[in-house]
Structure formats: C-alpha cells, structure tokens
Amino acid sequence: MGVVNVTPDSFSDGGRWFDTTVAVKHGIDLVAQGADLVDVGGESTRPGAARVDEDEELRRVVPVVRGLAAEGVTVSVDTMRARVAQQALAAGAVLVNDVSGGLADPGMVPAVAAAQAPFVVMHWRGFLTDIHARPVYEDVVSEVVDELHARVEAAVAGGIAPERIVVDPGLGFSKNAEHDLALLARIDRLRTLGRPVLVAASRKRFLGRVLAGPEGSPPPARERDAATAAVSALAAHQGAWAVRVHEVRATADAVRVARAVTDAAGPG
Numbered sequence: 267m268g269v270v271n272v273t274p275d276s277f278s279d280g281g282r283w284f285d286t287t288v289a290v291k292h293g294i295d296l297v298a299q300g301a302d303l304v305d306v307g308g309e310s311t312r313p314g315a316a317r318v319d320e321d322e323e324l325r326r327v328v329p330v331v332r333g334l335a336a337e338g339v340t341v342s343v344d345t346m347r348a349r350v351a352q353q354a355l356a357a358g359a360v361l362v363n364d365v366s367g368g369l370a371d372p373g374m375v376p377a378v379a380a381a382q383a384p385f386v387v388m389h390w391r392g393f394l395t396d397i398h399a400r401p402v403y404e405d406v407v408s409e410v411v412d413e414l415h416a417r418v419e420a421a422v423a424g425g426i427a428p429e430r431i432v433v434d435p436g437l438g439f440s441k442n443a444e445h446d447l448a449l450l451a452r453i454d455r456l457r458t459l460g461r462p463v464l465v466a467a468s469r470k471r472f473l474g475r476v477l478a479g480p481e482g483s484p485p486p487a488r489e490r491d492a493a494t495a496a497v498s499a500l501a502a503h504q505g506a507w508a509v510r511v512h513e514v515r516a517t518a519d520a521v522r523v524a525r526a527v528t529d530a531a532g533p534g
C-alpha cells in the first residue's frame with residue numbers, strides 16, 4: 267500500500283504531493299514501483315496537527331482519487347470523515363482507511379456499510395479524549411487486540427460485513443517506541459482477530475529511535491526507508507495482509523524476499 271499524502275504538513279512528506287497533478291503522477295509511480303494499492307489522505311495525523319475542515323479535505327482528496335482511479339489504480343482513502351469517504355468511493359476508491367476506527371464520525375460505519383466497502387479499523391486509544399496523550403499500557407499487545415476486537419464488533423454491529431474489515435495496530439498513535447516494537451513482534455496475536463492485518467510503520471518515530479540507539483539522535487523521517495523495508499519483511503514474514511509505506515520499491519523487494527523465505531520453509 268503506497269502512501270500519497272495530499273497535505274502541506276504530513277510528518278515525513280508534507281507538501282510534496284499537495285498539487286493534484288503531482289499527486290496523481292506520484293501514485294502512478296508508486297504502482298510502477300510495485301504498490302498494489304495507493305492510499306490517498308488529505309489530513310495529516312501527526313501529533314499537534316490541526317484538523318483540516320471537511321471542504322478542504324474533499325478538495326484535496328477527491329480529485330486525486332478520481333485521477334488515480336481513472337488510470338486503473340486501486341485506491342484507498344485515508345479519512346476519518348464519512349462524507350469524504352462517500353465522495354472518494356463515488357470517485358473510484360475501493361477501500362476506506364479510518365485511523366479512528368470509526369470513532370471520529372458516527373456516520374462513517376453506516377456509510378461504509380451502505381457502500382459495502384472494505385474498511386481498515388486502526389487502533390487509536392483515547393481518540394475521543396486527548397488524541398496524543400501518552401496512554402499507559404500494562405500489556406500493550408493484549409490491550410490493543412482487545413480494543414481492536416471491540417472496534418471490529420462495533421463495525422459489524424453497524425452493518426459492515428466482517429470479511430470486509432482489516433485491522434491495524436496504529437503504530438505511533440498514542441504509543442511509544444516500546445509499544446510499537448512489542449506490537450510488531452507479535453503480529454500473530456493481532457491475527458487472532460481473524461482479520462487481515464495492515465502494518466503502517468513507514469518512517470515513523472520508533473524507527474528513528476531504533477536507528478539512533480540509546481544516546482544518538484534519530485535520523486530524519488526521509489532517511490528511515492531502509493528501516494521501513496526491514497519492518498515490511500518482518501511483517502510479511504509474520505503474515506501481515508499489507509504494509510503501508512511512502513517509498514515502495516525497497517518494500518516491494520523486501521516483501522518478495524520474505525515470501526521466498528516463507529515458501530522455502532514449507533507448510534506448517
């Protein structure tokens with residue numbers, strides 16, 4: 267899943283794809299690099315980012331979705347708003363990716379259910395309170411699995427078919443590096459939810475911490491693509507459904523190597 271953020275301020279590529287034509291071209295390029303899906307978002311979710319108003323988010327996202335779909339690209343829309351999801355689906359998107367897991371907009375689950383679209387439910391504890399609070403986890407893996415289960419149940423109760431739901435641990439969303447690494451180490455536990463797992467580690471802060479080591483300073487986000495590809499291989503090897511990345515080529519190669527190693531291990 268390649269990322270096209272049509273935003274001026276996303277944490278790792280803010281502003282580069284803010285123009286519709288440039289964004290569409292970039293999405294096509296990501297497919298050429300090996301992306302199966304292109305995720306288009308118009309609202310940065312980095313800590314401290316101000317909400318974008320709905321009309322501006324529509325202005326950013328819908329033309330890019332339409333342009334990519336017209337080129338035959340499989341497109342997902344990264345939004346927390348039902349109306350943006352609806353208009354993106356009408357413009358050709360085939361999947362809705364909601365980082366709030368349906369919590370931000372009560373109209374989201376009914377809209378996705380009505381469209382019978384696949385739905386990514388991401389874990390973001392405390393979305394409704396302080397969205398970037400540092401929550402305390404006793405056992406982050408168990409708690410994320412349990413809370414994702416509740417979000418999946420709510421989506422199903424709202425009319426979304428279970429087989430259309432993808433789960434995502436929400437790396438970096440009110441989680442620290444230790445939480446993120448613990449979740450990445452146990453994708454098998456996430457898979458006990460019986461749903462495909464999407465892993466989105468690309469260029470995130472915890473990778474910077476790993477690369478920096480205990481005393482060092484983290485490299486900038488755009489220098490974390492090799493680390494991201496390493497995560498992609500590890501996620502693929504653990505059976506993740508997809509990985510969401512900004513730089514696709516290295517990850518496409520990493521996933522193919524992981525597949526070859528998994529195949530070599532044989533069944534069982």
Ligand SMILES: Nc1nc2ncc(COP(=O)(O)O)nc2c(=O)[nH]1
Pocket residue numbers: 269271276277278279307311312344363364365386388434436437464466467468510
């Ligand atoms: N499903 C899902 N969607 C996301 N969208 C944006 C970002 C963070 O912003 P970015 O687009 O700059 O990576 N992270 C996620 C994520 O972890 N999971």
